[in-house]
Each structure stands twice: as C-alpha cells, then as structure tokens.
Amino acid sequence: MTTQSLPQPEFSRNMRLIGHSDQGGKPDGVQVMVHRGYAYIGHMVSQGFSIVDVRDTKNPRPAGFVAAPPGTWNVHLQAHDDLLLVINARDLFADVRFADEKVYYTRSVSETVKGTQQRGWSAGVRIFDISTPDQPKEIGFLGLEGIGVHRIWYVGGRWAYVSALIDGYSDYIFLTIDLADPRQPQVAGRWWLPGMHTAGGEKPDWPEGKRYALHHAIISGDTAYASWRDGGLTLLDIKDRTAPQLISHRNWSPPFGGGTHTALPLPDRDLLIVLDEAVLDNQEDGEKLIWVFDVREPSSPVSISTFPQPDERDYVSKGAHFGPHNLHENRPGSFISSTLIFATYQNAGVRAYDISNPYQPKETGALVPAAPAKMMDTRPGRPQVIQSCDVFVDAQGIIYSTDYNGGLSIIEYLG
Template sequence: MSKTDTGALAHKVRRLAHLDIPGAGQVTVAGRYAYIGHIPNKEHLGTTIVDIADPYNPRVVATVTLDDPFSHSHKVRVVGDVMIVNHERNMTKIGRRAEQVPAARAALVAALGREPSASEMAAKLAISQADYREVEATRAKPYENGGFKVYDVSDPTKPKLIAYHKTGGIGVHRFAMDARYAYISTEMDGYIGNILVTYDIADPRRPQEVSRWWMPGQHIAGGETPTWSGKRHRLHHALRFGDEFWASCWHGGFRVVDCADIAKPRTLGAYNYHPPFPEPTHTVMPVPERIGGKRIAITIDEEDQAQSANEENARRGRLHAGIATFDVSDLSAIKPIGLFEVSELDSPFSRVEGARFGAHQYHEAMTGTLVYAVWFSAGLRIIDVADPAAPREVGFFIPDPAAGRSAPQSNDVMLDERGLLYMVDRLVGFDILESSV
C-alpha cells in the first residue's frame, strides 16, 4: 500500500476533490452535475446537487429537504431532465435486525410452547428490552408516505417537484430508470417484502403502473405462502439490460427475468447461494461481452447483519460480503465460478469496533472487464474479472475517515463518461477520484 498526499492508502487511484457533506446512500452523475441521496440525518436533507464541471472544485448548487421526519430519500437517479428519489420509512436504531423478529418469535414459540414475553424476545435477539419495545412500536405504527418523488431538473440549481407517487408498506428502497420506465423496488399492500413495480414515466408528472414481478411466496393476498421467515427473501432492486431484468433478491439470491413484454415479466433463471454465504445479495449484473465463449454475471453482497454490535465476537472468522462470478450461459443451469474478497489485512479499519467491514455496491454498468466497487471500511476497489474464476484487484483507494469518524464507510460509487469516479460515504463525505488503471 502507498500513502497519497491526502493521507489515504491508494494504488493507481488519486483523489481530485473532497466535500464533507452528510452521509449518503447513492450518487448518480448526469452531465456536469452529481446528485447525491442522503442517509437519514438531523437536517432532514434528502438530496444534494453538486456542480462537478471542474472536478477539482465541486460546488453544491442545490439541496432538497424532506418535510417528513419519519422518512428518508437516500436513493436518486436522473435521466434527461427527470430526477427520481425514493421515499422510505426510517429504520429503527437497530436497523435490519428487526427483520429477525418473525423467525425469533417462531423459534421461541416452538421451544416454549407459548408466545414469548418481551424480555424473552429481547434476549433471543440479543438486544435491550428498550430496543425491542422500539422495534415493536415502529412495526405497529401506520405509515402512509412510502413511494417516490419526481423532479424536473431541467435547471439542476432549481429542482421542481412535479409528482409524488405513493406505493405501499414502508415504501421504496432502491430503483433504476431509463427515459421511458422507472423500475421501482417497493413494498406493496398484499405482498411480503419488496417487489418490482414498473412505471411508465413518459409523462413524468403522471407515472402509470405497467407491471409487477415478485418471487413465488411473496403475494400473500393472492394465497401464496413464503418458505422463508419475515422479509429475508425480497427484491433489493432490479437492473434492466436489454430485454432482461437482473434482480437481486437479498437472502433469496438472484433472478433473471424476461421483460421483452414489459407488461408480462417472467422469470428465466434463478440461483441462491444463501446458505452457505451469510450476507445478502445486493446487486447482480451481466458482463457486457462473453468471456471464453461463456456469458458471465457478477453479484455483490452487502455486509449487513454480521456487523451488528451484538455479533462483534461471532463475526470473527465469518465470511465477509464480497463479489462472486457465475456462468449464466444457460439460465436454467446457472453455475458459480469464482469469488473475490478484501482481506482484513488489506485495510487498517477492518476491525474498528462498531464499523462494518465488507462489500456493499459497485458501479451498475461495465465497460470491458473492470468492476468498480466500494467496501465498508476499505474504500474503492477496482477488480478485473477477465478471468472470472480468479478475479483480481488492480487498483484501490481507502480514504481516511472524515469529520472525526472512526472508519470510512464507503457506500456507493459511479463512473462518468470522463472516466472519473464519484464515491460517497454513508456517514460523511463525497470524493471525486481518478484512476490510472
């Protein structure tokens, strides 16, 4: 590892600029502007728009705040003059650990032969009784603000709200879009966990639902019964490549879906590698060109529940979230090929107490065989999958923690048409990077 003049550890990557803006969930770049969606924060900041025409001197030119203290909009996409942001209920302070409540209750009922008490549930989940009461109170509260908002950004310095489309449940998590459609991952009444709802946005002021896709077992109002507990199997989000959706399904692995008829999506193939891999599938995408005559796909998992404070000791020796490659030449017989992980020895922040260490997300498009990915506590990693059985790292950038934080928590990255990289941290910070790979 080599130190850059900014104090970061880097190889073939250098920082051009940094802004200490509040923590973010996603960054997208359109033209000369970067659009940043923020993690819940005390300022109720939803979106920041940054002029990046001069990558050495980025300037904040607009912000969008939320008037709903119970919601956040940490995801953002822009196509043309249209910006879409999600609207989702804030998590409890123990985050996704609340998902384990149904399974924990079922296990205790089986063991005790009765409904467990609040103290027994708290002990089973290894959280305090106060935290458990907060989880139950949040689950019991009605929430009617979930959905997505559409803005006119023909002048990015003056974004204008033109539509607020409500969906259901706790709202929209992640999504993708193009000039005609928005591919929304959201909870909906009658379903367990997020499903894919496609909207026609030809008239962005009036989004129109086109179709729904879900995994068998999610449509409980339609008589389906899930084979899993709670919301562990659900759509994280789907990316469209040609006439296919590539859908990451959390602890349900991934699915490839035919969308040639956008009104009637149908599943072509599926693969679930959980278990034995403990961390959920965050994103899946195909490599643009065949390698050795084979069609290859790449998944990235999210370091999630293993990093809960109550599992501080249990996570030692446990496989961290990483990247996996698959042969998807035959979608009826998908085969795993290779793995890529960042070792705990490769970051000075890998064992910082209370901080996650493991993969999270990559740039959701490829040119050639390079993958640009971000790791909690290990920054940007550039990975070459030219040999999908043995992906290799060819560059990296590990920033020093910003604003007095104990470890960097790099959360999202995007590559623009100039070849520059834009990285956000879920706690604080926005970096513009240049790679010489």
C-alpha cells in the first residue's frame, strides 16, 4: 500500500496517518490489542475477531478471522504472553429491541431482554493459546449463565477481571476470574452496586432512564478502579480476590450525564483519569468529559480538572456520537506514560493530551479519520460518520484506532 492510497483524514494536528486496514473486509472494529506484531480486533457486527499483521505498520495485512459461536458478540479481548481472552456475550445490536440505541443505554439490559425463551448465544470467556500469533487455538472456556461478558482486564498471571451480566442481576457486575489453570477458569469473587442483585430481592434506587452497569475495571496492585456507566466510579479493595470490598464510590450523574466508561490509574502520581462515554447522537445525553481525579486518599477521590474538548469545528452537529469513548490503558508491554494520555472522541477522532500539570490538561495532537467507505452497522438510520472507538498505543508510540465501520487506522504521533 502506498501512502497515496490511504484514506485522507478529515483533520490532523501533530499526528499522521501511516497505515490503514479494512481488516480483511470486516472493517467494524471495537477493542484492539497489538501483541508481538499482530493486532487482535473484536467486531461489533461481524461475529468473531480478526487478526491483522502490523509488523510493517505502513502495510498492515489481514492474517485471519476466528468466528464467534452463533448469535455471539466478541467485541472485547485481551492479549498477554501466550494467552488471548475473548468475551462471549449475546449480540445485543442484532436484537431488534436494541435498534434504537437509547434502549441499550438508558435501561437495564436484563429488563429489555427478559422473556427470551431460546438461548441462542454463548456466554462467558473463550481462552486461546496464541504462542503462534496468527493461529489462535482455543484451550479453555469459562461458561456463564446469562447475557455474558462485556469486557475483560487481563495483564498476565493468575487473575482476570470481567464485567458480566449473569442470571439474577439487573446488569453487568464485577467478577474476578481464577486462571491458575487457563484450561479450567473459575469465577472466584463478585461485587455489584446495591440494588443490582434482583434475585436477592434488591430493588434499584436509581432514577428511571439511568443504567447502572459495570463497563469494566482497571486493576493496579490490589485496587480495582471500576466504571459503572450512570452509576459512577468505585474503588474496590481486591486483596482477597474472592471477596472484593468497597473503598469509595463517587457518582456525578446527575447533574452530569453519566456513561462512566474507563478509569485509568496513574499510580506514580496518585491520579486517576476517568472518562465518561458519549452514547447518544448529537450530544443528546449532554456534554461528556474526561476528568482528572486526585486519589492520594483512596477513600475520598476528588476531581481536580477536565480535559479540553475538541473545538476546531462544530462536532455536535456533525452527526453520530461526539464525545469521549476510550483511553489507551497503559498495559504492560504497551506505551506507558503518566503524563501523555490518548483518547478516542468518536466523531472527533483520536486525541493526545499532556497532563504534566494535572490542573491544566492540554491537547497536544489529534487525527480525525475519513468517513467510513461503507456502513457495517446494521441498525437503521446510523449516519455514515467516523466513530473512533478504541485506541491502543504500542511500545514504540504507534497509535492503533478502530471504528465501528471504518477499519483500523495506524497513526504516528508527532508531538
């Protein structure tokens, strides 16, 4: 592929598009992990996950596709050492009841799907051996009763951490998974926000139209930093992996619009970067922000600043979602920084921020990819607008970003 054939970005500052892939004709991407020169990409529509050889970042090549079981989402995945963990959950966006996005984001998922008789999907986590990176071999499966797993945190060792919607709960809760034997993973512990355990007689006490559900947790040491969509942020003590304990809970929705998605700890600075996801078109769910919290006293996290919003054009009226979605998560083996933060901003592309002064974050780079060549999202009326979804930065500082329709963008940061 020559540079001339790259799709022309709509906007760039301090960033340059160096490679692009349609992921073997399946350009719908959600989470991306780059490991040993290969990108593993979960899909939103194409049920399964793709492998792209990115050893030559300017000339990425499709290297395989692994199909999901029928009716099953593989939107998120995690790679470390010789293991790849892939979520299995019911493909909710293939369900007509979720054709209107609002239904997914503003009420309990189990409420919407109750009464489903047929179990036509796989729920849990599939575990693959990726010692040969482009030939994953399934070696284990954690099966769960319910909708399944949304997202995983796994960076090697014995423990993995997932958000799972299992029978008896209103929405996704926190589970710790014991991988002492990856061929036979076991659930070890669980934690949920009060009101979510419907089978235990708990009743939600949150407002109508709010969705309390764990998006995922990032683990640092013995603390899980967990994001609960409209339920805000919790810090959990997981010294005992079988019995997580609450350290603190903060929720700023209302007055803000909720959607808390990612909480990235910067342990060397006692800071936590917390991102609220924009989930409705044209900012119908209000302005969403990326917050800086001071967590030197874990029992009392305090917000000290917010990141600046992209403002080189009117993104609110551009169509689709405008606002934060995901952060690069400083995983072992990837680019790790406690001053340079990368985020996706959906219709405003990929952004870089300098937080050397945590009270005054500054944007230091941006790239807004071209509109997708074709639409993969099958939900009616979705606009043909870039929705930069996930971002992964490798140890060399190369940025990889997915889109629901637009393929994989490989970006060089020039800041």
